[in-house]
Amino acid sequence: MKIAIFLFLIILINTSLSQYLPTWESLDKRELPKWYDESKIGIFIHWGVFSVPAFRSEWFWWYWQGSKEPDVVNYMEKNYPPNFQYTNFASMFTAEFFDPNYWADLFQASGAKHIVLTSKHHEGYCLWPSKTSFNWNSGEVGSKRDLVGELAKSIRNRTNLKFGLYHSLFEWFNPIHLNDARNNYTTQDFVRMKSMPELYELVENYSPEIIWSDGDSGPDYYWNSTQFLAWLYNESKVKDTVVTNDRWGNNGVACKHGGFYTCDDRYNPGKLVNHKWENCFTIDKNSWGYRRNAKLQDFMTIEEILATLVETISCGGNVLINVGPTKEGIIAPIYEERLRQMGKWLSVNGIGIYGSKPWLHQNDTTNPNVWYTSKNESVFGFLLKWSGESVKISAFNESKFDDIKLLGYDNKIEWTIVNDQVVIETSKIKLYGDLKWAWVFEFQNITD
DSSP states (O other): OHHHHHHHHHHHHHHHHHSOOSSHHHHTTSOOOHHHHHHOEEEEEOOSGGGTTOOSOTTHHHHHHTSOOHHHHHHHHHHSOTTOOGGGGGGGOOOTTOOHHHHHHHHHHTTOSEEEEEEEOTTOOBSSOOTTSTTSBTTTSSSOSOHHHHHHHHHHHHOOOEEEEEEESOOTTOHHHHHHHHTTTOOOHHIIIIIHHHHHHHHHHHOOSEEEEEOOOSOHHHHTHHHHHHHHHHTSTTTTTOEEOSOSOTTTTTTTSSSSBOOSTTOOOSSOOSSOEEEEEESBTTOSSOOTTOOGGGBOOHHHHHHHHHHHHHTTEEEEEEEOOOTTSOOOHHHHHHHHHHHHHHHHHGGGTTTOBOOSOSBOSSOTTEEEEEETTEEEEEEOOOOSSOEEEOTTTTOBOSEEEETTOOSOOOEEEETTEEEEOGGGOOOOTTTTSSEEEEEESOBO
C-alpha cells in the first residue's frame, strides 16, 4: 500500500511539473510543435460582414463611423439611405455560393499546409452560431449557416491541411468593451461575458490547431491571456499540437511572447530571426477583405508572391497569404489563379521549402536575387530573376558541394568556380514546362 501511494505521489508531482503556469515565463518555455515550422505556408481568409460593402477594406465600419474617412462617408451618403446602419449589412452576408469543399480543394492545390479563417473580426460578427453574440452571428443572421464548422469539416475530410482560426479579442463599437476601456481596463466585463467565452467555445467546438489572436486593445492582464493559454496548453483537446501567435496584449507582448511572432502585419525583417516568426501578407496590396473596386494592378503578381515567400522562409519565417472572399462565398478568380500558380511552383520546388532550415547565409553576398534554404545535405539557391546571362554567386567560398541541379530540369547544369565564385552557365539552359518563376538550384552534398 505504501509503495502504491509513493508511486501515485511521484506521478502527481511529475504531472504538476509538466503543467504550464499562467505566466509568460512558463508559457514561453513550451516548444512550438514541429508541424508548424515544417509546413512553412498557410492561407489567411478574411471574411465577414465587411465583405458586403466590400469597399476600402475590412475596416469599413471603423472608417465610416469611427475615424469618419471622407471617401467612406461619401460612399455611404451616395448609396444608402440616411438611417442605414452597419448591422443592416449582415442580412446581405448570404454566402449562397460558399462551397467549403471547393475551398478546401483549392487550398490543397495551392501547396499550403494550413489555413486560418477569421472566425470574428473587429466588427464582432461571428462566423459560427456563437452563444455569446446574439443575433450577430452567421447562424442567426445572413447565411444561417455554421461557416466555421462547414469549412473545418471539409478541410479535415478532404485535405491534410491543419485548420486554424483567427479571433479578434476586442470589438470596435461593443459598449461593454468601451466601458471597460473607459475604466482603464480595471473592469473585465467584456472579457468575462464575451471575448474569453468565445475563445473557449471555438476550441471546444472546432479544435483549431492555430489560434491567431488579434485586436489586443488592452493589456494582457485585462484579457486574461496567460490563463487562457495555460488552459490551452495543459487541458484543451489540442494541447499537444496547437500553435499560437503573439497578439495577446498591447503592453509589450507582441514580438516578445507567445508561440510564433507576427510583430506587425506584413512583418518581413529581411534577416535571420532566431525565434519562429510569421509574415502575414495580402495578395490585394491594399486590403485584407474583398474589394469590389480593386484593379488588377492592386494585386501581387506570382513573381512578387514567390519572392516574398522565399525571402521569408530563408530568414526562418513562415508565410500566411491572405485572400478575401466575396459576400456570396466566392474566392475571386484573381486569388484562385495566384494560389494555383503557387501550387504548381511548389510541386516542382517544394523540396527546398517544406521542412527546410535557414542556411549559413540567407541572401547571397554579391547577388541580391539569390536566397538560400538548407535541408539534409543540400542547400537550395532560389534565383528570383532570370537574365539569360551566367549567374555568379559568392556564398560558397567556405562550403563545398559535389554538384548542382536545377529543380524541374532534366539535363545537366554546367558550372565552374572562378575566384571563389560559383558561376552557373544559365545562358545554356533552355527553360521549359513549369520553369517560369523563381528557379531553384540544389547544391548537393554540402560540407561546411
